Every structure is written in C-alpha cells, then in structure tokens.
Amino acid sequence: MKSSALFAIISSCLLFACEIPITIDLNSSDPKIVIVGSIADVSGGHTVKITKTVNFDEANEFPTVSGALVTISDDAGNAETLTETSPGIYSTTSLQGVPGRTYTLEVTVEGRTHKAISTMPLPVEIDSVTVGRGQDIPIEASVTFRDPAGIDNYYRLTQIADGNITPNGIVDDDRLQDGGIITISAPVVTRSGSIMPRPGDQVTVMLQSIDKNVYEYMRMLFELEQEGVLGQTALSANPTSNINNGALGYFSAYSRSVKTIVVE
Amino acid sequence: MYIRIAFLVLMSVSHTLLYGQTLLDKEVRLDHFTGTTGNILDLISKQGGFTFAHSNHIDIGRKVTIEAGNATVRTWLDRIFGAGKIDYVVSQNKIILRPRDKAKSTGNLHTISGYVKDAKTGEALIGVNVIIQELASVGATTNAYGFYSITVAAGNYTAAAQFIGYETKSVAVELTQNVKVDFEIQENVTQLDVVEVTAEKEDANVTDLTMGVTKIDMKEVDKIPVIFGEKDILKIIQLRPGVKSAGEGNSGFHVRGGAADQNLILLDEATVYNASHLLGFFSVFNGDALKDVTLYKSGQPAEFGGRLSSVLDIRMKDGNDKKFGVEGGIDVIASRLKLEGPIAKGKGSFMISGRRTYADLFLGLSPDTSVSQSTIYFYDLNAKANYRIDDNNRIYLSGYFGKDVLGDPDDRGYIKWGNATGTVRWNHLFSEKMFSNTSLIFSNYHYDIDTDLGGVKGKVISRIQDYNFKQDFQYFPNTQSELKFGFNSVYHRITPGTITSTSTEEAKGFDIPLKLAWNNAAYISHQWKPSNIFGLEYGVRLSSFSILGPGTFYTYNASGEAVDSTSYSKGEFAKTYFNVEPRVSASFMINDRSSIKTAYERNTQNLHLISNATSDNPTDLWIPSSLNVKPQIGDQVSLGYFRNFRNNTYEFSTEVYYRHLQNQIDYKDGAELNFNENVEAELLFGEGRAYGIEFFLKKRVGRLNGWIGYTLARTEKKIAGINNGQYYPAKQDRTHDISVVGIYELSKKLTLSATWVYYTGNAVTFPSGKYEIDGRVYNYYTERNGYRMPDYHRLDIAVTWLRKKTEKFESSWNFSLYNAYGRQNAYAINFKPLDADRMQAIQTTLFRWVPSISYNFKF
CATH class of the missing domain: 2.40.170.20 (TonB-dependent receptor, beta-barrel domain)
Known part of the structure; x- marks a missing residue:
C-alpha cells in the first residue's frame, strides 16, 4: 500500500534520524542451491540459471552450478532437456510456451531433485505506453491495459534493454481493479543503465502475465528491498518459492505483451 | 475445608513463632511510678519507640504502682494488666491491646461507610485505607469511586483515613447504628525531607494482598524526564521491572513478555485499542487529565478480562x-x-x-x-x-x-x-x-x-x-x-x-x-x-x-x-x-x-x-x-x-x-x-x-x-x-x-x-x-x-x-x-x-x- 509513502514524511519530519554503517557478526550458512527459470509464449531461448548462496560478508560472486540435469515439460506431453550453454545457464532450443498450459521444471543437481510447477496465464495486451516525469525523480514508463474481468490476474512489469529483460521490482494484481483499466508505472531503464532517457531514445516495456505463486514470490522478493517506517525492515524472510526440496529462486511460466515507445 | 484448616494452622504457628519475637520482647527500663495504666503505657511507648492502641474494653484508668527495673514489654504488660488477661497483638510499629475474651458478645453489628475525598479539590481518592484504630486488623480500602464500608460491633471507635502523601485524618465514631463518615484529607505538602511515620499505609506494598501491581504516582510523572518534555505515563510505566518499551521513544509496552495487544488498556473502563499517537512516540493519555494509573502484571482481579498479559x-x-x-x-x-x-x-x-x-x-x-x-x-x-x-x-x-x-x-x-x-x-x-x-x-x-x-x-x-x-x-x-x-x-x-x-x-x-x-x-x-x-x-x-x-x-x-x-x-x-x-x-x-x-x-x-x-x-x-x-x-x-x-x-x-x-x-x-x-x-x-x-x-x-x-x-x-x-x-x-x-x-x-x-x-x-x-x-x-x-x-x-x-x-x-x-x-x-x-x-x-x-x- 502507498501508505508507506505517507509515513516516509514522518521520517523526514523528525529530522533526527541518522544512519551509520556498523559491523555485525553474522553466522555463516551452508551454500544453498538457487534456481531461476522461466518459459514464455515465444519459441526458444528460455533459460534456467543455477547458482549458490554465499556468506553475507563475502563478495557478490555467486558460484554457478554446472552439470545439472534440467528438464521442462508441459501438461500436453511436450518435454525438453535443457543444455548448459554457459556455466550454470541451461537453455531450451525448441520448446515454445503456450498460454493455459502447466509447466513443470525438474532440476537434478548434487544428488537432489527440485521440482516446480507454473501455469502460463493468457496474455493481456498493453493498450498504451507513456513516458513522463514520475511523481518522484526518476522518469517513469506507464503501461495501461484492460484487465480481463472475472479472473484473478497477476502482472509483472519489466523492460527490455540491450535485448535483456530488466527487472524493475514491479508486480501488481487486479484485486482492487478487476476488469478495469489498470496503469502500472516503473522507472525507465535504458541501454546505458541511465534513468534519464533523452528525446529520441527507445523504451521497450514488457508486461508479463504471471501466475499467483510467482506473483507472491515476486511481491515478497521486492519487499525485501524496501524499507519500512524509520528504517525498519519490511520483511526478513525468504520469499516462498514454488521450487521444492529446499532450493531458493522461482520458476515462472508467463505470457508476454511488448511495446516500444520513442521518448519525445 | 482442608485448605482452610491448613491455613489456620500456619497462621497460628506464625503468630507465636514470628510475632513472638518482636516488640514484645524489647527490653524497656522504667522508674518507680504510680499512676493510671494509661500513664504507664505512655511511658513504655516512649521508652520503646512504638505506640499502643487498645479497644475501649481495656481499662486504662486504673491506678497502679510499678517498681523500677528492666523487663521486656511483655513482662511489663503482664504486670500491669495481669498475665493472660488480655491479648497483645503486634501490628507494624504498634502493640494492640484487646480483651482476651473477645467472643463477640454483642450481635449488634453496624456499618461505617462513606467516601474519601481530597480536601482541596474534592477528587474522590482511590485506594485509601480506612481503619478502625481500636481494632488492629479491621479496615477497608476505598474503591475506584472513593467508597469504603466497614462492619463492626457496636462501640466507640476512632476511624482514620490513611493515604500515602496525605495527612492521616481520624474521626471519633460512636457506633450504635449505621453511620456515614466521609473524609476529606489534606495533601502532605512538607514531605520531602522529613521521614514520615504518621501514615501507616506507607508499608502498603508489603501488607497489601495484591502482587504484580504497579501504581504510578502522578506527582512523580511531572518530575521524571521524558522525550520532547511531553509527560507520558506509558513511558514512566516502562521504567518499572517487568515492563519493557517497544522501542526508542515509543509508548508501546510489553508486560512480562506479552505482546503489545495482550495489554488491556482501560480509560474510565473503556477499552483503548491504539494507545499511541504519531507511530508510537506519544501516548494518547494526557497526564493533566488523569487521576489514577494502576498496572496489573499478575493476579488481575476477576472483574477484568480479555487480555493475556496485563491490565492498565x-x-x-x-x-x-x-x-x-x-x-x-x-x-x-x-x-x-x-x-x-x-x-x-x-x-x-x-x-x-x-x-x-x-x-x-x-x-x-x-x-x-x-x-x-x-x-x-x-x-x-x-x-x-x-x-x-x-x-x-x-x-x-x-x-x-x-x-x-x-x-x-x-x-x-x-x-x-x-x-x-x-x-x-x-x-x-x-x-x-x-x-x-x-x-x-x-x-x-x-x-x-x-x-x-x-x-x-x-x-x-x-x-x-x-x-x-x-x-x-x-x-x-x-x-x-x-x-x-x-x-x-x-x-x-x-x-x-x-x-x-x-x-x-x-x-x-x-x-x-x-x-x-x-x-x-x-x-x-x-x-x-x-x-x-x-x-x-x-x-x-x-x-x-x-x-x-x-x-x-x-x-x-x-x-x-x-x-x-x-x-x-x-x-x-x-x-x-x-x-x-x-x-x-x-x-x-x-x-x-x-x-x-x-x-x-x-x-x-x-x-x-x-x-x-x-x-x-x-x-x-x-x-x-x-x-x-x-x-x-x-x-x-x-x-x-x-x-x-x-x-x-x-x-x-x-x-x-x-x-x-x-x-x-x-x-x-x-x-x-x-x-x-x-x-x-x-x-x-x-x-x-x-x-x-x-x-x-x-x-x-x-x-x-x-x-x-x-x-x-x-x-x-x-x-x-x-x-x-x-x-x-x-x-x-x-x-x-x-x-x-x-x-x-x-x-x-x-x-x-x-x-x-x-x-x-x-x-x-x-x-x-x-x-x-x-x-x-x-x-x-x-x-x-x-x-x-x-x-x-x-x-x-x-x-x-x-x-x-x-x-x-x-x-x-x-x-x-x-x-x-x-x-x-x-x-x-x-x-x-x-x-x-x-x-x-x-x-x-x-x-x-x-x-x-x-x-x-x-x-
């Protein structure tokens, strides 16, 4: 809820709060498997990335996991074993996602098998995209679309920059606006990574229709990056993953709608 | 029944074992003296540094003569009243004398009741002890509306209202029928550097039945430093053992490990669901308007219910x-x-x-x-x-x-x-x-x-x-x-x-x-x-x-x-x-x-x-x-x-x-x-x-x-x-x-x-x-x-x-x-x-x- 934005005023009003870096002796943990995989309603090139956790005080270098057996299958009898195209990254070649089908990811690694199920929702088309100055400093891209009535829909807004899907921490549902016209906004990310696109720049946005479990996972994941009132932690827990057997990460079967706009 | 008997045994044992050792065994030196029994009691009390109280059935006007010497208080009393004639009951810094034959002869019980108020403001006072001075164990405490009621046998008594921070006030009562006695008591103004001995209720924390109860003195609240100078009873409560603040500058509190919602907070009996302003930095209780603040950490009276850890x-x-x-x-x-x-x-x-x-x-x-x-x-x-x-x-x-x-x-x-x-x-x-x-x-x-x-x-x-x-x-x-x-x-x-x-x-x-x-x-x-x-x-x-x-x-x-x-x-x-x-x-x-x-x-x-x-x-x-x-x-x-x-x-x-x-x-x-x-x-x-x-x-x-x-x-x-x-x-x-x-x-x-x-x-x-x-x-x-x-x-x-x-x-x-x-x-x-x-x-x-x-x- 946006009420947190209101509370932010208090933090600034009190004028007393200050932040300092401190040293905390954190426990080390056994490395755990992290699986991030997806399949969309386009052909080929869907990937599953397998890495491991590291201790908090170590550098942000996450070991990749090679030699895993990775398969994706659907409920129509199609299946493909993914090939490791670079260390820790496993790709499909032919499998094409079809909205409405349920997909199963199976990863066998280090003697354990992890399974995840995700159902690909029907795509929801973007009606229009606008780029403008947001309420806060970064430039925002706003995507407007009509939500299909009568069913629960979950959305994730991303951008495509340099051919890569760039997550921006935005998911939404239609709980408050079922069947209505929904607008979702997110800060713009461009090729250079800058958040201030100049006129003439192209901005490509992608609206993903995701299933409920993936939405819940994303919602919690993004909440980890947020801060509550006066610096309080909003959430201190691992998001509930749809992958079983103790692995972190998620597997999402999503349908997509992509639109490009030139900044005026 | 068994429990009751056990208690009675315990009480009588304690009576002899524990009380037997106190004021009655104090050595007192008296000189040769002739006078009333009352005069001698005064001498003993002066020497011993304690006071006597007695029921009106004790004859204090009888003339007696005593010889000089050292003896325990008990011995002196036995000499002047005769051994075994009357009971000596030690109560705090006081010995109460009463007839041994106290098989309540009269069936005529009457009630003294009324209200206790502050003499200056007329505020009803809560928790004031009203006692009958002649009867050691007899007393009552005013309720939330300042009311008390005591029922005793007919007789002449002195009823006194005692309250911490107030002057004790006593009233002579001739009890032949039910009487109303309202007290207006005066706040003690010159208290700080004198150690008071008058108000016996000073030992309330020991003698009261309740435990796990914290009373906040509203006068203390004015003096204890608080953030932004906004006096706040909830922050004073947090300074007591068993009560923990919910965080920096926060008026939320936890009692004996209970969660914040396990406190029943009542303001004039109405439940207050959110007791804080501005994300908890201030409580909703404006100190000026409050008379009495009592926190029950345990033994919550049965009239309160609905929360696990405390009643405020x-x-x-x-x-x-x-x-x-x-x-x-x-x-x-x-x-x-x-x-x-x-x-x-x-x-x-x-x-x-x-x-x-x-x-x-x-x-x-x-x-x-x-x-x-x-x-x-x-x-x-x-x-x-x-x-x-x-x-x-x-x-x-x-x-x-x-x-x-x-x-x-x-x-x-x-x-x-x-x-x-x-x-x-x-x-x-x-x-x-x-x-x-x-x-x-x-x-x-x-x-x-x-x-x-x-x-x-x-x-x-x-x-x-x-x-x-x-x-x-x-x-x-x-x-x-x-x-x-x-x-x-x-x-x-x-x-x-x-x-x-x-x-x-x-x-x-x-x-x-x-x-x-x-x-x-x-x-x-x-x-x-x-x-x-x-x-x-x-x-x-x-x-x-x-x-x-x-x-x-x-x-x-x-x-x-x-x-x-x-x-x-x-x-x-x-x-x-x-x-x-x-x-x-x-x-x-x-x-x-x-x-x-x-x-x-x-x-x-x-x-x-x-x-x-x-x-x-x-x-x-x-x-x-x-x-x-x-x-x-x-x-x-x-x-x-x-x-x-x-x-x-x-x-x-x-x-x-x-x-x-x-x-x-x-x-x-x-x-x-x-x-x-x-x-x-x-x-x-x-x-x-x-x-x-x-x-x-x-x-x-x-x-x-x-x-x-x-x-x-x-x-x-x-x-x-x-x-x-x-x-x-x-x-x-x-x-x-x-x-x-x-x-x-x-x-x-x-x-x-x-x-x-x-x-x-x-x-x-x-x-x-x-x-x-x-x-x-x-x-x-x-x-x-x-x-x-x-x-x-x-x-x-x-x-x-x-x-x-x-x-x-x-x-x-x-x-x-x-x-x-x-x-x-x-x-x-x-x-x-x-x-x-x-x-x-x-x-x-x-x-x-x-x-x-x-x-x-x-x-």
Missing part, C-alpha cells in the same frame, strides 16, 4: 468540585489546557482537558516544500462530569476523543486515525454494605486513508466499535470479607478495512466483510483477610465469545487453503467459545516488615492484533477469534517477596513468574496482512512461554528518592512452520533490562531528576547469507528471530524549577535532555549494498541529545 486501569480526574481552576502547559511539541470546576458546589464537578501538537508549524519553516506543505498533528480531548443526585446515587459521564492526521504535501492523500470513547456510569448504594456501578461504554477506534492505490483514487476505512454494558457489585459483609461480582456484555463490530474507489474509473471497490462478535462474561471474587498475617483473594470469570453472522466462514488447512466454508445469516451464531478463568492470590506476612505473596490466574483473549511491524501502526489489524483463530489462553503463576527497610523509607520486592500460553499467533513468512480477506490463511498457531524474575528497590521519601529495577526474562514461541517447530524467541524477548530513576530536591524550588536505562537487544531476524535473483542481490535468512539487536542504553536528565507558588497561582519550568550522552542506539538495522560487490549493515539511530523545555501553570 486508568481513571480520569473528576474535576474540582470546590472551585474553578485552570491548568496548562506549553512545550516544544504541544500545548495543554485544562479547565475544571463545580457544577453545583459539593454536588458535582466537571473537567475538560485538551492537548494539540504544533509540529506542523515547524514544518512550515522547512525549505523543503515536501516537508513544509505536509500536514502532521494530533490532538486529544478528555472530558468528564459527575453529579451527586443524593447520598445513594451518583452519575458520571466521561469521554475521550483523540485523532492523528498525517497528510501528504501534493494532496495525494492522508491518513487519519484515532480513538473515541464514552462512558456513562451510575453509582448506586443499595445499602451501606452494597455498592453498585452500572456502566454503559462505547468505544470506537478508526482509521481512514485517502490515497492513490495503484492509479486509482481510493478510500480505506477501518473501524473497531464496542458497545459495552457492565454491571459491578461490591459487597462488604464483614470486616474480613469483600465480595465482588458482576457481568459484562460487549458487542464488537469490526470493519477490517474497506476500500472504496473515489475515482470515476470502473474499478471496483474492495470490501472485506464486517465482523461481528458478542462477548459475555460473569465473575465473582472473594477477598478474605482473616487477620493481619494472611489474606486470600480467589475468584472466577466465565467468559463466552460468539462470532455472529452474517458472513461466510472458512476453515483453512495447514497450508492455508480454504477446505470448508459455511454461510450464516444475520444474527446466527457461527461459533461460541466458552472459557473458565480462575484467579487466586494469597499474601502471608513473615513479620511486620516483610511478606510473601503468590498468585495464579488464567486469562483468555478473543481479539488479536495482527502486526508485523515493530512499532505501533495505525493500520495494524485486529481480528476476532474465528473458526480458525482460537482464543488465546494464558496461565501465569507468580511468587513474590516484599520487604521494607528503615521505617518504610526503602521498599524492596522481587517476583518470579512463569506463564504458559496457548493458541499463540504468528504469521507466515511474507504474509500479506493488510486488506486481505483471507488473512487467517496467512497465520500460524502454536504455544508460548514466558518466565523471568524482577527486582525492585525504591527509596520512597527524602530529598533523594527514586528506584532501581531489574528484569531477567525470556519469552518464546513454538509454532509449527517456523524454525522447524522449535521454541524461538518472540520479537519482544529481551534478556536483561535495568532502569534507574533518581529525583533530587536541591531546594524547595529546584528539583533535579535523571533516568538511566540499559537493556540487551530484542530478538531480530538477520540474514546469514545472500544470493542473486535476476541480477540483484538478496539476503538469505536461515531462522526467524535468531539474532539480537545491539545493547541499548540512555541517560535522560531534567530540571524542574518551581518559579512561583501561591494559593492563587503556580508556575514551573521544566528543562530536559533526552539521551544526554548521545548514545547512538540502534532503532533498526538494514542490510544494503555498499557497492557492486559488497553488502553492509546500516544502523538507523533516531534520537540523540533531544533538548526540550516546557512551561506549566495553574490558577
């Missing part, structure tokens, strides 16, 4: 019924004004007290428009009136209205929240022995949010409304017993958070169904004090909680999926929970300076606060018990040792407790708690336990007074689905907690005060690793509440300067400095990226060196 019973002032008065104050955050006066002299009075903050005026000075154009304020209004219709009937009206408003500069939205309570009470005396109070109470907690919900302008409304009828009786059959009984019926109407769209889009609103519940309770308790040595209070509270239709009620399985649903129409009972809550407490005097007390009680709770925030949040969600959420049950046993030193200058107590908790609630990882129709699917249930030991040493009088409190405690939960079903510390678990309070009267005009608190960190969840998702780094958590926040300590100091004090006008200044040595205490710790390659821990510190100044006046 707050009573508003009635208003001065003698003259019109104005009182007020100005400080850095808020201004206060109180008006009071008689409605009809001696018949009734009113009090109205208001407070409003003006932080928004300061915001206007800020160069940052997002700050200067924000709205932020709160206000409180307390009002009360009472009228005495006749000797047996009195009516009280009281109300509280408080509101917080927080608005966004760009008019994007606001949030308003607040409490409103209203109480109508009727005191009625059925007889001298039977006091009745009937209350009609309304309470409403609400918040409204007007904001932008994902592109849609929306309005969120949430309400908790209570309609409460309460009938309490108090019956005083004889001097040893007091009976309390009554019943209570509350209708709860909970609107959990309804969202309506205010924009023209076809977006629909979101309506979480109204929740209705009906709570009934009946109770009876008997306080039995057969002697000065032993006292017992036992009782039971029977409660029922019914969830009412209309609505569809779901049952969820362990993984939070709805497995069953049933629809009920309006007025249908979906589910009723019955609970039996026994309460018992006992006190046992070891000698006249020390006692042991013990208590057991069961409490149940049917309204639950679901919150994953550390501090009070206006949008915290209250849910009633339901098909899935069972009533919380808490059983506590406690044992305490109480001792006073140096003529009651020092009081010491230590208490141990263990509480077992059933049907405790925690939420699933990442639970969506707000605006979630199926919020119950996000909850997990289990059990809990809390145990600890508390130490308290207080210097009550003298130029330097104050206290030291220490608590060693643990609070844990065990919930399937969290930390592998093992016991884990609750978030309010705090191992060590020390508070030191010192007040020093430098001169009649200047008072210095300081408080120092130290505690070890609460349980908190920190990451034990990290991982990457879609190119971003996230923290990896291994267990809930597995870490500790850093230690916290802080010193606050204050100076109170009484500038002027006359009969007509009084004014004072208060200067204080919060966190005087500027300790950077951790309010929150976050783990954020330092650069592309590393993460770091960031500590948020809120208040360092916060000075404040306030001016108070009274005329």
Whole structure:
C-alpha cells in the first residue's frame, strides 16, 4: 500500500534520524542451491540459471552450478532437456510456451531433485505506453491495459534493454481493479543503465502475465528491498518459492505483451 | 475445608513463632511510678519507640504502682494488666491491646461507610485505607469511586483515613447504628525531607494482598524526564521491572513478555485499542487529565478480562468540585489546557482537558516544500462530569476523543486515525454494605486513508466499535470479607478495512466483510483477610465469545487453503467459545516488615492484533477469534517477596513468574496482512512461554528518592512452520533490562531528576547469507528471530524549577535532555549494498541529545 509513502514524511519530519554503517557478526550458512527459470509464449531461448548462496560478508560472486540435469515439460506431453550453454545457464532450443498450459521444471543437481510447477496465464495486451516525469525523480514508463474481468490476474512489469529483460521490482494484481483499466508505472531503464532517457531514445516495456505463486514470490522478493517506517525492515524472510526440496529462486511460466515507445 | 484448616494452622504457628519475637520482647527500663495504666503505657511507648492502641474494653484508668527495673514489654504488660488477661497483638510499629475474651458478645453489628475525598479539590481518592484504630486488623480500602464500608460491633471507635502523601485524618465514631463518615484529607505538602511515620499505609506494598501491581504516582510523572518534555505515563510505566518499551521513544509496552495487544488498556473502563499517537512516540493519555494509573502484571482481579498479559486501569480526574481552576502547559511539541470546576458546589464537578501538537508549524519553516506543505498533528480531548443526585446515587459521564492526521504535501492523500470513547456510569448504594456501578461504554477506534492505490483514487476505512454494558457489585459483609461480582456484555463490530474507489474509473471497490462478535462474561471474587498475617483473594470469570453472522466462514488447512466454508445469516451464531478463568492470590506476612505473596490466574483473549511491524501502526489489524483463530489462553503463576527497610523509607520486592500460553499467533513468512480477506490463511498457531524474575528497590521519601529495577526474562514461541517447530524467541524477548530513576530536591524550588536505562537487544531476524535473483542481490535468512539487536542504553536528565507558588497561582519550568550522552542506539538495522560487490549493515539511530523545555501553570 502507498501508505508507506505517507509515513516516509514522518521520517523526514523528525529530522533526527541518522544512519551509520556498523559491523555485525553474522553466522555463516551452508551454500544453498538457487534456481531461476522461466518459459514464455515465444519459441526458444528460455533459460534456467543455477547458482549458490554465499556468506553475507563475502563478495557478490555467486558460484554457478554446472552439470545439472534440467528438464521442462508441459501438461500436453511436450518435454525438453535443457543444455548448459554457459556455466550454470541451461537453455531450451525448441520448446515454445503456450498460454493455459502447466509447466513443470525438474532440476537434478548434487544428488537432489527440485521440482516446480507454473501455469502460463493468457496474455493481456498493453493498450498504451507513456513516458513522463514520475511523481518522484526518476522518469517513469506507464503501461495501461484492460484487465480481463472475472479472473484473478497477476502482472509483472519489466523492460527490455540491450535485448535483456530488466527487472524493475514491479508486480501488481487486479484485486482492487478487476476488469478495469489498470496503469502500472516503473522507472525507465535504458541501454546505458541511465534513468534519464533523452528525446529520441527507445523504451521497450514488457508486461508479463504471471501466475499467483510467482506473483507472491515476486511481491515478497521486492519487499525485501524496501524499507519500512524509520528504517525498519519490511520483511526478513525468504520469499516462498514454488521450487521444492529446499532450493531458493522461482520458476515462472508467463505470457508476454511488448511495446516500444520513442521518448519525445 | 482442608485448605482452610491448613491455613489456620500456619497462621497460628506464625503468630507465636514470628510475632513472638518482636516488640514484645524489647527490653524497656522504667522508674518507680504510680499512676493510671494509661500513664504507664505512655511511658513504655516512649521508652520503646512504638505506640499502643487498645479497644475501649481495656481499662486504662486504673491506678497502679510499678517498681523500677528492666523487663521486656511483655513482662511489663503482664504486670500491669495481669498475665493472660488480655491479648497483645503486634501490628507494624504498634502493640494492640484487646480483651482476651473477645467472643463477640454483642450481635449488634453496624456499618461505617462513606467516601474519601481530597480536601482541596474534592477528587474522590482511590485506594485509601480506612481503619478502625481500636481494632488492629479491621479496615477497608476505598474503591475506584472513593467508597469504603466497614462492619463492626457496636462501640466507640476512632476511624482514620490513611493515604500515602496525605495527612492521616481520624474521626471519633460512636457506633450504635449505621453511620456515614466521609473524609476529606489534606495533601502532605512538607514531605520531602522529613521521614514520615504518621501514615501507616506507607508499608502498603508489603501488607497489601495484591502482587504484580504497579501504581504510578502522578506527582512523580511531572518530575521524571521524558522525550520532547511531553509527560507520558506509558513511558514512566516502562521504567518499572517487568515492563519493557517497544522501542526508542515509543509508548508501546510489553508486560512480562506479552505482546503489545495482550495489554488491556482501560480509560474510565473503556477499552483503548491504539494507545499511541504519531507511530508510537506519544501516548494518547494526557497526564493533566488523569487521576489514577494502576498496572496489573499478575493476579488481575476477576472483574477484568480479555487480555493475556496485563491490565492498565486508568481513571480520569473528576474535576474540582470546590472551585474553578485552570491548568496548562506549553512545550516544544504541544500545548495543554485544562479547565475544571463545580457544577453545583459539593454536588458535582466537571473537567475538560485538551492537548494539540504544533509540529506542523515547524514544518512550515522547512525549505523543503515536501516537508513544509505536509500536514502532521494530533490532538486529544478528555472530558468528564459527575453529579451527586443524593447520598445513594451518583452519575458520571466521561469521554475521550483523540485523532492523528498525517497528510501528504501534493494532496495525494492522508491518513487519519484515532480513538473515541464514552462512558456513562451510575453509582448506586443499595445499602451501606452494597455498592453498585452500572456502566454503559462505547468505544470506537478508526482509521481512514485517502490515497492513490495503484492509479486509482481510493478510500480505506477501518473501524473497531464496542458497545459495552457492565454491571459491578461490591459487597462488604464483614470486616474480613469483600465480595465482588458482576457481568459484562460487549458487542464488537469490526470493519477490517474497506476500500472504496473515489475515482470515476470502473474499478471496483474492495470490501472485506464486517465482523461481528458478542462477548459475555460473569465473575465473582472473594477477598478474605482473616487477620493481619494472611489474606486470600480467589475468584472466577466465565467468559463466552460468539462470532455472529452474517458472513461466510472458512476453515483453512495447514497450508492455508480454504477446505470448508459455511454461510450464516444475520444474527446466527457461527461459533461460541466458552472459557473458565480462575484467579487466586494469597499474601502471608513473615513479620511486620516483610511478606510473601503468590498468585495464579488464567486469562483468555478473543481479539488479536495482527502486526508485523515493530512499532505501533495505525493500520495494524485486529481480528476476532474465528473458526480458525482460537482464543488465546494464558496461565501465569507468580511468587513474590516484599520487604521494607528503615521505617518504610526503602521498599524492596522481587517476583518470579512463569506463564504458559496457548493458541499463540504468528504469521507466515511474507504474509500479506493488510486488506486481505483471507488473512487467517496467512497465520500460524502454536504455544508460548514466558518466565523471568524482577527486582525492585525504591527509596520512597527524602530529598533523594527514586528506584532501581531489574528484569531477567525470556519469552518464546513454538509454532509449527517456523524454525522447524522449535521454541524461538518472540520479537519482544529481551534478556536483561535495568532502569534507574533518581529525583533530587536541591531546594524547595529546584528539583533535579535523571533516568538511566540499559537493556540487551530484542530478538531480530538477520540474514546469514545472500544470493542473486535476476541480477540483484538478496539476503538469505536461515531462522526467524535468531539474532539480537545491539545493547541499548540512555541517560535522560531534567530540571524542574518551581518559579512561583501561591494559593492563587503556580508556575514551573521544566528543562530536559533526552539521551544526554548521545548514545547512538540502534532503532533498526538494514542490510544494503555498499557497492557492486559488497553488502553492509546500516544502523538507523533516531534520537540523540533531544533538548526540550516546557512551561506549566495553574490558577
């Protein structure tokens, strides 16, 4: 809820709060498997990335996991074993996602098998995209679309920059606006990574229709990056993953709608 | 029966073993003397440094002669009255003489009853001890309306009203029929540097039946330093052992490891659901308007129920019924004004007290428009009136209205929240022995949010409304017993958070169904004090909680999926929970300076606060018990040792407790708690336990007074689905907690005060690793509440300067400095990226060196 934005005023009003870096002796943990995989309603090139956790005080270098057996299958009898195209990254070649089908990811690694199920929702088309100055400093891209009535829909807004899907921490549902016209906004990310696109720049946005479990996972994941009132932690827990057997990460079967706009 | 016999044996043993050693064995030297027995008693009392009291059946006019010599008091008494003729009973610093043959000959019992009031303001005084001086163990304590009743055999007596901080007042009573004796007692003004011996009630903490009870002295509240100079009883309570603050500058509190929602907070009997303003930095209780604040940590009387860990019973002032008065104050955050006066002299009075903050005026000075154009304020209004219709009937009206408003500069939205309570009470005396109070109470907690919900302008409304009828009786059959009984019926109407769209889009609103519940309770308790040595209070509270239709009620399985649903129409009972809550407490005097007390009680709770925030949040969600959420049950046993030193200058107590908790609630990882129709699917249930030991040493009088409190405690939960079903510390678990309070009267005009608190960190969840998702780094958590926040300590100091004090006008200044040595205490710790390659821990510190100044006046 946006009420947190209101509370932010208090933090600034009190004028007393200050932040300092401190040293905390954190426990080390056994490395755990992290699986991030997806399949969309386009052909080929869907990937599953397998890495491991590291201790908090170590550098942000996450070991990749090679030699895993990775398969994706659907409920129509199609299946493909993914090939490791670079260390820790496993790709499909032919499998094409079809909205409405349920997909199963199976990863066998280090003697354990992890399974995840995700159902690909029907795509929801973007009606229009606008780029403008947001309420806060970064430039925002706003995507407007009509939500299909009568069913629960979950959305994730991303951008495509340099051919890569760039997550921006935005998911939404239609709980408050079922069947209505929904607008979702997110800060713009461009090729250079800058958040201030100049006129003439192209901005490509992608609206993903995701299933409920993936939405819940994303919602919690993004909440980890947020801060509550006066610096309080909003959430201190691992998001509930749809992958079983103790692995972190998620597997999402999503349908997509992509639109490009030139900044005026 | 067996228990009663055992007690009697215990009492008689203690009588000879323990009391036998006291004043009676003191050696006293007397010279040769001829005079009345009364004269000799005076001599003995002068030599021995104690006093005598006697019933009027003891002949003190008889002439006797004694020879010079050394002898024990007992021997002297035997010589003048004859051995075995009369009983010598030692009571504190006093020996009471009474005829041995006290087989109450007369069947004529009569009642002395009445009210005790403050002589200056006419305020009814609560907890005043009224005793019959001739009868050692006979006395009564005024109730919440200042009423007492004592029934004794006909005779000539001296009745005295004793109250800490007041001059004792006694009245001769010729008791041949029921009499009304009203006391007006005078506040002690010259108290500080003299050690008083007059008011015997100074040893109340040892002799009272109650344990685990903390009374806040409203005069202390004025002197103890607090943040922003805004005197706050909830922050004073946090300085007592067993009570822990919810965080830096926060008025929220935890009692004996209980959660914030396990405190029953009553203002003139109305439940206050959210006791804080401005995210917990200020309490809703305006000190000017309050008369009496009592916190029960254990042995909660049976008339209270509905929360597991404590009862905070707050009573508003009635208003001065003698003259019109104005009182007020100005400080850095808020201004206060109180008006009071008689409605009809001696018949009734009113009090109205208001407070409003003006932080928004300061915001206007800020160069940052997002700050200067924000709205932020709160206000409180307390009002009360009472009228005495006749000797047996009195009516009280009281109300509280408080509101917080927080608005966004760009008019994007606001949030308003607040409490409103209203109480109508009727005191009625059925007889001298039977006091009745009937209350009609309304309470409403609400918040409204007007904001932008994902592109849609929306309005969120949430309400908790209570309609409460309460009938309490108090019956005083004889001097040893007091009976309390009554019943209570509350209708709860909970609107959990309804969202309506205010924009023209076809977006629909979101309506979480109204929740209705009906709570009934009946109770009876008997306080039995057969002697000065032993006292017992036992009782039971029977409660029922019914969830009412209309609505569809779901049952969820362990993984939070709805497995069953049933629809009920309006007025249908979906589910009723019955609970039996026994309460018992006992006190046992070891000698006249020390006692042991013990208590057991069961409490149940049917309204639950679901919150994953550390501090009070206006949008915290209250849910009633339901098909899935069972009533919380808490059983506590406690044992305490109480001792006073140096003529009651020092009081010491230590208490141990263990509480077992059933049907405790925690939420699933990442639970969506707000605006979630199926919020119950996000909850997990289990059990809990809390145990600890508390130490308290207080210097009550003298130029330097104050206290030291220490608590060693643990609070844990065990919930399937969290930390592998093992016991884990609750978030309010705090191992060590020390508070030191010192007040020093430098001169009649200047008072210095300081408080120092130290505690070890609460349980908190920190990451034990990290991982990457879609190119971003996230923290990896291994267990809930597995870490500790850093230690916290802080010193606050204050100076109170009484500038002027006359009969007509009084004014004072208060200067204080919060966190005087500027300790950077951790309010929150976050783990954020330092650069592309590393993460770091960031500590948020809120208040360092916060000075404040306030001016108070009274005329």
